[in-house]
Amino acid sequence: MEILRYVFLVFHLFGFAALLGGLFFQLRGKDPVTGSYMLSSAVVQLVTGAGLIWTRISLDLPVVHAKMGVKLALDVLVAVTALVGMRNKQPWAFYAVGAFTAAAAIVAVAWN
Template identity: 55%
Template sequence: MELLRLLLLFFHLAGFAAMVGGFFYQMRVKQPEIGGYMIGGAIGQAVTGAALIGVRYALDLPVNNPKMGLKLGLDLVLLVLAVVGVRQRVKRPAVFYGVGALAVLTAAVAVFWK
């Protein structure tokens, strides 16, 4: 079960890397836009995050429910913004920067909220 937890954590971090890495990569171009990899990263983070909570419950490890609820909520808002950003005809920079800010905020909640 510990191996499963570590694999889920690895893929959770890979989803974060896809979102933030894609965000910083797109910032280099003149018209930044949200790519499909950012949607994949957001889906990956939401799914693996929920699975990580389930594994923690199965292992009788403590779970900070308010923190996990906030992180899941941020992940879902991030996913909706990413989908909206990909489907827009006219690309709006506010949606792009909102996705990047929410990705970083989600990581900050994970690190700083004990």
């Protein structure tokens, strides 16, 4: 079960890296758009984040439920905003995905 927790953690970080890397790459262009990579990365983050919570509970490791709830809510916001931006080609959605991703990273690092 410990190995599964690390697998979830690594893929969770891969999802974050894909989101943030894609955001910075899109910022180089004149008109940044929300792409399908954002939606797939957000779904990876959502699924692996839920898997991380499950494995921590299964291993009787300490879990701050408020923090995990906020992180999951931010991951859902990222996924929904990416979907809306992809479907409607709204420019605000691109920046909202970036803001929600940054907020999720801040919560993950700063909240003890």
